[in-house]
Amino acid sequence: MNFQSLDFDQKHLWHPYTSTTNPLPCYPVSKAQEVYIHLSTGETLIDGMSSWWSAIHGYNHPLLNQAAHQQIEDMSHVMFGGLTHQPAVELGKRLLAMTPDNIQHIFLADSGSVSVEVALKMALQYWHNHAAKRGEVSQRSQFLTLSHGYHGDTFAAMSVTDPDNSMHKMYKGFLPQHIFAQSPACSQKVEGKWPEYDPSDLADFEIKIERHHPHLAAVILEPIVQGAGGMRIYHPQCLSRIRELCDQYGLLLILDEIATGFGRTGRLFAFEHANIEPDILCVGKALTGGYMTLAATLTTEKVATGVCDGEAGCFMHGPTFMANPLACSVANASLSLLQQNHWQSQVLTIENHFEQELPLLLTHPKVKSVRWLGAIGVVETHQPVNLEIIQAKFVSQGVWIRPFGRLIYIMPPYICQPEHIKALINAIRVAIEDDDCFY
Ligand SMILES: *Cc1c(COP(=O)(O)O)cnc(C)c1O
Numbered sequence: 001m002n003f004q005s006l007d008f009d010q011k012h013l014w015h016p017y018t019s020t021t022n023p024l025p026c027y028p029v030s031k032a033q034e035v036y037i038h039l040s041t042g043e044t045l046i047d048g049m050s051s052w053w054s055a056i057h058g059y060n061h062p063l064l065n066q067a068a069h070q071q072i073e074d075m076s077h078v079m080f081g082g083l084t085h086q087p088a089v090e091l092g093k094r095l096l097a098m099t100p101d102n103i104q105h106i107f108l109a110d111s112g113s114v115s116v117e118v119a120l121k122m123a124l125q126y127w128h129n130h131a132a133k134r135g136e137v138s139q140r141s142q143f144l145t146l147s148h149g150y151h152g153d154t155f156a157a158m159s160v161t162d163p164d165n166s167m168h169k170m171y172k173g174f175l176p177q178h179i180f181a182q183s184p185a186c187s188q189k190v191e192g193k194w195p196e197y198d199p200s201d202l203a204d205f206e207i208k209i210e211r212h213h214p215h216l217a218a219v220i221l222e223p224i225v226q227g228a229g230g231m232r233i234y235h236p237q238c239l240s241r242i243r244e245l246c247d248q249y250g251l252l253l254i255l256d257e258i259a260t261g262f263g264r265t266g267r268l269f270a271f272e273h274a275n276i277e278p279d280i281l282c283v284g285k286a287l288t289g290g291y292m293t294l295a296a297t298l299t300t301e302k303v304a305t306g307v308c309d310g311e312a313g314c315f316m317h318g319p320t321f322m323a324n325p326l327a328c329s330v331a332n333a334s335l336s337l338l339q340q341n342h343w344q345s346q347v348l349t350i351e352n353h354f355e356q357e358l359p360l361l362l363t364h365p366k367v368k369s370v371r372w373l374g375a376i377g378v379v380e381t382h383q384p385v386n387l388e389i390i391q392a393k394f395v396s397q398g399v400w401i402r403p404f405g406r407l408i409y410i411m412p413p414y415i416c417q418p419e420h421i422k423a424l425i426n427a428i429r430v431a432i433e434d435d436d437c438f439y
Contacts, residue, residue, distance in 0.1 A: 113152030129310030
């Protein structure tokens with residue numbers, strides 16, 4: 001990429017959560033291979049972000065490339081209305097084999113946000129039909145969720161994303177109002193053990209579910225790890241208690257595993273830490289190993305029947321690129337690789353490094369706390385980072401880490417070797433020693 005291209009980018013292309021009139025600099029990438037991102041300017045960076053949780057096997061993987069090449073020879077895409085194909089069927093089988101037995105129906109969506117929209121619509125349509133059978137109108141139009149949650153950037157997903165701590169604050173007046181309960185305190189597993197559970201963690205949640213349940217269609221949350229809304233990790237017993245409360249009040253539980261799914265937290269799905277099962281499950285991000293956009297909303301026989309058993313006779317949703325064969329084929333290759341690669345030991349190796357090395361950063365006065373689970377490591381600082389300066393600092397040290405606010409966090413590809421993890425943590429140590437990197 002030459003200077004003119006960068007100049008065009010800066011003048012005309014929006015980047016995520018970035019000004020288009022006064023943008024921060026972007027780094028041009030020419031190639032990515034295994035855990036490395038190669039810049040056109042010559043630097044090679046160790047990737048600490050997995051391109052936002054997705055590139056779990058690293059980049060340019062021969063098996064994923066092969067799956068894409070082969071599929072392109074047959075067909076890149078055909079509509080899913082009235083047609084079907086082997087890549088979708090195979091993906092469906094793989095997803096059912098990975099999830100609890102009661103999960104039986106899969107909606108293939110084109111991004112994480114869409115899979116959340118689909119989950120929320122399913123819950124609303126389920127209760128609509130439920131009420132209509134009794135000749136009533138459903139009163140269940142609200143969702144209960146947690147503060148510090150993040151569920152995506154589209155309108156319904158935004159409406160259940162923390163309105164006060166998130167980037168969506170300014171749309172608040174345009175969004176339906178849902179119920180937000182205080183998020184549980186951060187909890188840390190050490191040497192394989194969680195600390196004792198404090199039931200007062202859910203005091204606010206218990207009050208709100210009791211007060212609002214007649215108007216609730218579902219509870220929606222990110223299990224165990226809250227991602228973009230604060231990189232918080234909470235006690236699995238909170239999640240089991242929430243499952244209990246949903247059962248007690250007859251509410252559906254929607255789990256958003258878009259960030260946590262496919263091994264990231266040390267379990268295939270984060271809800272496994274709590275030994276519970278969702279009614280509706282959203283997956284995305286790592287589903288195709290970071291190759292292309294694909295997500296899925298999975299649900300039980302009971303919910304699927306409830307959704308379709310009404311005047312509409314079907315679920316009212318159908319994206320143009322639903323079940324895109326190219327994306328499904330790469331997802332199949334990625335899920336097959338996940339098993340071959342012994343992801344559990346890969347993630348455990350990363351977790352062990354976090355456990356040994358992140359607490360050492362606590363002695364630094366700029367560090368407020370550190371936390372980790374599986375292949376997720378977080379350093380929370382007292383002051384917000386100066387993104388432009390800290391980004392340059394990381395690049396000059398040969399790593400790619402993209403912090404936000406007071407959070408410096410890494411979720412590297414599972415194929416990271418100990419020397420890569422050490423380099424990433426060391427780069428964080430060097431950055432927090434530099435006052436210029438913080439406001
Ligand atoms: C990224 C993310 C989403 C949104 O997914 P997109 O593919 O960006 O639309 C939703 N929920 C969680 C937990 C996420 O991390």
